[in-house]
Amino acid sequence: MLILKLLFRNAFRHKLRAALTILGITIAIMAFGLLRTVVSAWYAGVEASSASRLVTRNAISLIFPLPIAYKDKIRQIDGVKTVSYGTWFGGVYKDEKNFFPNLAVDAQSFMHVYPEFTIADDELRAFLKDRKGFVAGRKLVEKFKWKLGDTVTLKGLIFPGDWDFVLRGVYRGRDKTIDETQFLFHWDYLNERIKNKMTSWANQVGFYMIDVTRPDRAAEVSMAIDGTFKNSLAETLTETEKAFQMSFVSMTEAIVMAIQLVSFVVIFIIMAVVANTMAMTTRERIGEYAILKTMGFGGRHILALILGESLVITLAGGILGIILTYPAAALFGHKLSNFFPIFNVEMKTVYLDIAAALLVGVIAALVPTRRAVSIRIADGLRRIG
Amino acid sequence: MDNEPPIVEIRDLKKSYRRGDHIVPVLENITFDIQRGEFVALMGPSGSGKSTLLNLIAGIDKVDEGAIRVGGVEITELSETELAHWRATHVGFIFQFYNLIPVLTAFENVELPLNLTRMSAKERREHVEMALRLVNLSDRMDHYPGQLSGGEQQRVAIARAVVTDPTILVADEPTGDLDRKSAEEVLDLMIRLNRESGMTIILVTHDPRAAQKAQRIRRLEKGFLNNAHSQTSL
Numbered sequence: 001m002l003i004l005k006l007l008f009r010n011a012f013r014h015k016l017r018a019a020l021t022i023l024g025i026t027i028a029i030m031a032f033g034l035l036r037t038v039v040s041a042w043y044a045g046v047e048a049s050s051a052s053r054l055v056t057r058n059a060i061s062l063i064f065p066l067p068i069a070y071k072d073k074i075r076q077i078d079g080v081k082t083v084s085y086g087t088w089f090g091g092v093y094k095d096e097k098n099f100f101p102n103l104a105v106d107a108q109s110f111m112h113v114y115p116e117f118t119i120a121d122d123e124l125r126a127f128l129k130d131r132k133g134f135v136a137g138r139k140l141v142e143k144f145k146w147k148l149g150d151t152v153t154l155k156g157l158i159f160p161g162d163w164d165f166v167l168r169g170v171y172r173g174r175d176k177t178i179d180e181t182q183f184l185f186h187w188d189y190l191n192e193r194i195k196n197k198m199t200s201w202a203n204q205v206g207f208y209m210i211d212v213t214r215p216d217r218a219a220e221v222s223m224a225i226d227g228t229f230k231n232s233l234a235e236t237l238t239e240t241e242k243a244f245q246m247s248f249v250s251m252t253e254a255i256v257m258a259i260q261l262v263s264f265v266v267i268f269i270i271m272a273v274v275a276n277t278m279a280m281t282t283r284e285r286i287g288e289y290a291i292l293k294t295m296g297f298g299g300r301h302i303l304a305l306i307l308g309e310s311l312v313i314t315l316a317g318g319i320l321g322i323i324l325t326y327p328a329a330a331l332f333g334h335k336l337s338n339f340f341p342i343f344n345v346e347m348k349t350v351y352l353d354i355a356a357a358l359l360v361g362v363i364a365a366l367v368p369t370r371r372a373v374s375i376r377i378a379d380g381l382r383r384i385g
Numbered sequence: 386m387d388n389e390p391p392i393v394e395i396r397d398l399k400k401s402y403r404r405g406d407h408i409v410p411v412l413e414n415i416t417f418d419i420q421r422g423e424f425v426a427l428m429g430p431s432g433s434g435k436s437t438l439l440n441l442i443a444g445i446d447k448v449d450e451g452a453i454r455v456g457g458v459e460i461t462e463l464s465e466t467e468l469a470h471w472r473a474t475h476v477g478f479i480f481q482f483y484n485l486i487p488v489l490t491a492f493e494n495v496e497l498p499l500n501l502t503r504m505s506a507k508e509r510r511e512h513v514e515m516a517l518r519l520v521n522l523s524d525r526m527d528h529y530p531g532q533l534s535g536g537e538q539q540r541v542a543i544a545r546a547v548v549t550d551p552t553i554l555v556a557d558e559p560t561g562d563l564d565r566k567s568a569e570e571v572l573d574l575m576i577r578l579n580r581e582s583g584m585t586i587i588l589v590t591h592d593p594r595a596a597q598k599a600q601r602i603r604r605l606e607k608g609f610l611n612n613a614h615s616q617t618s619l
Contacts, residue, residue, distance in 0.1 A: 001500075002489075002493060002496060002497060002500050003500065005489075005493070006486065006488065006489060006493075009488035009489070010488060013487075013488055287484065288484070288486055291478075291480075291484045291486075292497075293445070293469065294443070294445050294472060294476075294478050295472065295473060295478070295497060295498045295501070296469045296470060296471075296472045296473025296474070296498065296501050297469070297473075297501065298466060298469050376446070377440075377445040377446070378437075378440050378445060378446045381445075381480070
């Protein structure tokens with residue numbers, strides 16, 4: 001017990017040094033947590049994907065459409081439960097800075113395929129009734145302070161012109177991993193307006209979203225869909241929703257790798273800083289450790305004192321860093337909500353933070369402990385005075 | 386008392402240190418005994434090897450050759466771990482610079498070696514209070530070393546050294562950093578411990594006044610023990 005008391009008092013013996021070291025660890029752990037959260041946010045779409053959903057797109061490229069006529073053919077394939085479809089609209093609200101995903105979808109089937117988008121029954125009914133209606137995620141509505149019944153105009157970039165929509169409903173994510181920044185309106189409305197102006201897109205969709213009866217049949221159903229449209233004018237490429245999302249992420253994988261690398265460099269730097277602090281501290285106390293040894297305290301006691309002190313400092317910094325990661329992430333997520341609609345500190349990140357703090361504490365104490373344990377008592381005593 | 390075997394028996398002791406490529410002999414063929422309850426002073430000029438000899442007797446350094454037996458235990462044959470256990474129960478240390486742990490109170494400093502025993506917290510408290518009473522510092526037990534004078538710190542160090550009731554008490558220049566009055570108090574305390582508790586004390590000093598407090602003085606010169614014994618008036 002006295003050893004524990006000594007350990008804690010040693011940790012804060014040099015208050016300024018301890019405070020600065022803890023501050024350094026706090027910032028490092030917070031930075032590490034934030035960078036890991038950025039990586040998680042990058043993969044948020046992939047993580048939120050369902051194993052029982054498939055996405056079918058044009059085999060040449062996503063920018064080429066598929067005929068709406070494929071819907072019924074896909075529905076007839078064994079293993080397919082529900083088929084929905086949509087088109088990336090790519091509209092801008094007032095300014096290009098106000099980016100959010102806006103899609104023309106088949107509302108009825110979309111809500112079946114994506115049960116994680118929850119919406120009040122009366123709002124859904126109002127949306128289904130109004131061809132110019134739209135629903136938007138909670139975060140998006142809060143961001144632009146829209147109210148039900150408000151008319152919102154998007155400027156079409158892919159489909160030129162000003163497009164007026166009326167807010168009929170607000171959807172919420174079933175959990176925190178669901179993107180609440182999407183803008184969904186009726187594909188029929190889009191199709192109706194472009195029929196005469198953009199004939200190549202008339203009766204065409206950007207992609208199909210397919211719910212399969214059982215996740216283990218996903219591969220079989222994918223092959224069946226692509227087989228159905230083989231040698232047609234618009235051949236399809238069907239993949240799981242996860243693979244579809246991953247194909248976007250992989251385009252920017254180098255950035256993700258760089259962020260991951262930087263997050264580990266941050267930990268490595270703080271490890272060197274704490275190791276230096278512990279080496280300095282141990283060097284100053286080598287005489288005290290020698291005194292303890294003369295009294296009969298062994299290597300394990302010295303190990304407990306140095307390792308314990310190192311862990312007290314790193315865990316104090318680690319816990320503060322974790323606590324501060326939350327407000328920092330909220331601020332960061334708010335500022336970058338256009339790029340990262342989902343920006344949550346995951347428990348996995350907290351565990352990584354704790355592991356990083358522990359690792360720094362243990363590694364920083366290794367060399368000083370070895371030195372303090374192995375030094376001859378007589379040599380240690382000579383350092384006093 | 387004369388029939389009792391010596392508490393410390395040193396036979397043909399040799400010790401040298403390596404300095405770069407050179408081997409520097411520090412102690413040569415040291416043989417002598419210390420009787421139980423004796424207060425012996427080891428004197429000699431700087432570099433004569435007196436502190437090294439004390440370290441070897443206390444089991445904090447290893448001999449090159451020869452044997453040391455303390456309380457019937459051949460300490461030169463003990464492993465590091467065995468030596469640590471042995472020191473914990475058989476040796477009390479007093480150093481020149483007190484060497485108290487600055488973040489622990491006087492009470493906690495004295496309690497420190499008792500943490501290696503199986504004593505209960507209550508027993509430890511009783512022992513510590515008794516040791517601090519012995520050195521007349523009962524009223525300063527909650528003070529940190531920085532709040533005590535040099536003499537008081539050394540008295541706490543003495544309490545820490547005797548709290549485990551060791552077989553021998555070794556003191557390396559315990560008055561070297563004290564003013565004359567404090568030094569007298571510390572030496573008087575050591576005499577009291579020797580006379581009243583029968584504690585065997587080995588004192589290393591280069592101060593003749595301090596050495597005179599011991600019953601017997603052995604002199605070391607250039608690593609050799611001077612065969613002339615000085616019996617003090619005590």
